[in-house]
Amino acid sequence: MPTYKAPVRDIEFLLYDVYDAETHYQKIGAEEASRDMLSAIIAEGAKFCEQVIAPLNQSGDQEGCTWSEDGVTTPTGFKEAYQQYVENGWGALASPVEHGGQGLPESVGHIISEMAGTANWSWSMYPGLSHGARATIDLHGTDEQKEVYLTKLVSGEWTGTMCLTEPHCGSDLGILKTKAEENADGSYAITGTKIFISAGEHDMAENIVHIVLARLPGAPEGTKGISLFIVPKVLPDGTRNDVKCGSIEHKMGIHGNATCVMNFDGAKGFLIGPPNKGLNCMFTFMNFARIGTAIQGVASAELSFQGALAYAKDRLAMRSLSGVKNPNGPADPIIVHPDVRRMLLTQKSFAEGGRAMIMHLSQLVDIVHSDVDAEEKKMADELLSFLTPIAKAFLTEAGLEAANLGVQVFGGHGYIQEWGMEQIVRDARISTIYEGTTGIQSLDLLGRKVLMTQGGMLKNFTKIIHKFCKEHDGAKGIKPMVKTLATLNKDWGDVTMKLGMKAMMNKEEVGGAAYDYLMYSGYITLGYYWARMAMEAQNKIAAGEKDGFYKAKLDTARFYFDRILPRAEGHKLAMLNGLDTLMAMSEEEFQYL
Numbered sequence: 001m002p003t004y005k006a007p008v009r010d011i012e013f014l015l016y017d018v019y020d021a022e023t024h025y026q027k028i029g030a031e032e033a034s035r036d037m038l039s040a041i042i043a044e045g046a047k048f049c050e051q052v053i054a055p056l057n058q059s060g061d062q063e064g065c066t067w068s069e070d071g072v073t074t075p076t077g078f079k080e081a082y083q084q085y086v087e088n089g090w091g092a093l094a095s096p097v098e099h100g101g102q103g104l105p106e107s108v109g110h111i112i113s114e115m116a117g118t119a120n121w122s123w124s125m126y127p128g129l130s131h132g133a134r135a136t137i138d139l140h141g142t143d144e145q146k147e148v149y150l151t152k153l154v155s156g157e158w159t160g161t162m163c164l165t166e167p168h169c170g171s172d173l174g175i176l177k178t179k180a181e182e183n184a185d186g187s188y189a190i191t192g193t194k195i196f197i198s199a200g201e202h203d204m205a206e207n208i209v210h211i212v213l214a215r216l217p218g219a220p221e222g223t224k225g226i227s228l229f230i231v232p233k234v235l236p237d238g239t240r241n242d243v244k245c246g247s248i249e250h251k252m253g254i255h256g257n258a259t260c261v262m263n264f265d266g267a268k269g270f271l272i273g274p275p276n277k278g279l280n281c282m283f284t285f286m287n288f289a290r291i292g293t294a295i296q297g298v299a300s301a302e303l304s305f306q307g308a309l310a311y312a313k314d315r316l317a318m319r320s321l322s323g324v325k326n327p328n329g330p331a332d333p334i335i336v337h338p339d340v341r342r343m344l345l346t347q348k349s350f351a352e353g354g355r356a357m358i359m360h361l362s363q364l365v366d367i368v369h370s371d372v373d374a375e376e377k378k379m380a381d382e383l384l385s386f387l388t389p390i391a392k393a394f395l396t397e398a399g400l401e402a403a404n405l406g407v408q409v410f411g412g413h414g415y416i417q418e419w420g421m422e423q424i425v426r427d428a429r430i431s432t433i434y435e436g437t438t439g440i441q442s443l444d445l446l447g448r449k450v451l452m453t454q455g456g457m458l459k460n461f462t463k464i465i466h467k468f469c470k471e472h473d474g475a476k477g478i479k480p481m482v483k484t485l486a487t488l489n490k491d492w493g494d495v496t497m498k499l500g501m502k503a504m505m506n507k508e509e510v511g512g513a514a515y516d517y518l519m520y521s522g523y524i525t526l527g528y529y530w531a532r533m534a535m536e537a538q539n540k541i542a543a544g545e546k547d548g549f550y551k552a553k554l555d556t557a558r559f560y561f562d563r564i565l566p567r568a569e570g571h572k573l574a575m576l577n578g579l580d581t582l583m584a585m586s587e588e589e590f591q592y593l
Helices: 008-018 021-027 035-063 078-087 106-119 121-140 143-155 278-314 338-368 374-415 421-432 438-453 456-471 479-505 508-542 548-564 567-576
Strands: 066-068 071-073 158-163 179-182 188-198 207-214 227-232 243-248 259-272
Touching (some): 008 021, 008 338, 008 508, 008 548, 021 035, 021 338, 035 078, 035 421, 078 121, 106 121, 106 278, 106 338, 121 143, 121 207, 121 259, 143 158, 143 207, 143 227, 207 278, 227 278, 278 338, 278 374, 278 421, 338 374, 338 548, 374 438, 374 456, 374 508, 438 456, 438 479, 479 508, 479 567, 508 567
Parallel strands (some): 158 207
Antiparallel strands (some): 066 071, 179 188, 207 227, 243 259
């Protein structure tokens, strides 16, 4: 398994050089998030992730979770690491002070989430899901519910889950069957089965708070008839609730996290929010989880890159075509070969570009949750809504590609369990499915966020890119990047208009174009973040900085623009070619082998 080293330098570059975190935190009223405090938090977080949970990553994968009638046992060391996490207050970092949290902005918590997720994704999911449960109760719960559940969730003494999926329905929640019937005391009896519930049962905390979607009697059909409930494993009075884990899934990856079948047999639940508005309330949890899943894409790319880079420097194979580079050895290290560099730079560009995207989204979350001007908050909320499906789908697809490239750099050794590279692929594979598949996110982006707003949400972002390109037109060192980005930015609007016209003639065109539109959008969006990082790196170099970090950043940006960003053109051509080749074949024709 690759030895994880937290990318502290890159995180601080983004915080202070690219995103001016100090000004950002002052603007949202979080002055306590000073540079000294953040540096200390990041350093200690890096130490915890590198020394405590990273060593459990491979062993946790090999041991996995164990189910019995009494519950689920997590891999050796997971429980002890979690107790240390709780004792050190990591779970309370970005939680409200009134519920025992430290009151720091969400963006600070996201930094720790990335480091923990890269070090050990399976372990990080246990506390990670609790943040979503906490946010949902905080925003939609009653004062009594907040008093009962939030302090324990914030401290980490209790963990949380979200229970959506059922055996007969995945993303189509409108057909869920779990029912909720009111009890005499005002609580509800929840009956039904939920599947694929991550961290649904485990031995790391004394209680698990399930956030559950169910239907009230006589509720409208479809998504308009869904309500949301708190269903704790242990009730507030200390009695065991009638919710049990019936089994755990035997999965391709993330073996250290229990993916559970949860049976609710008249379990006592408590309504959150208005009746039949559960899906609206649940989006608090789901949107939080989508950003969390986007972080998994970055984590997969980063960990695989770190492993592949170390191996490429050490592994000797063949001689460089331009001449011997390692005269004292029998062969040259494979990092000298252009194709190996192509793979390493692809991983690096996805990891660092994705980190820049996540940090921007994190600051938007901060603004939405702050007391800034209402118009600024509205703009941040719309940008976040537009960028979230891109981040979730594009970054996870990119992370999976990077993980596969890590195996390829290792060659045959990459396919062998002991090296740990194949585990990253297995763990990463679920990320493109979690919280809505790439196809679902693509439909959300093109259908709801772009076409249903008449391009309004898209224009909010393309105006930002246009302003950046205009301000830096002719900038030394990055002029070709700015020119390319400006051209693609204009093209983005033109392509969208063409798709809108097609959709007016046939709504199925949206489904036919959606995936390619999202990937096209993702490459351009990442191009914007790379241009921003390149500009800051160039400014540092121009100011006389000799640190190789900035040259590496600039070189990686040039690679992205020259070798990765051209992929956008292929997606453009594919989506504009229309629906015909997708729908021409009859269902009967698919059977011919």
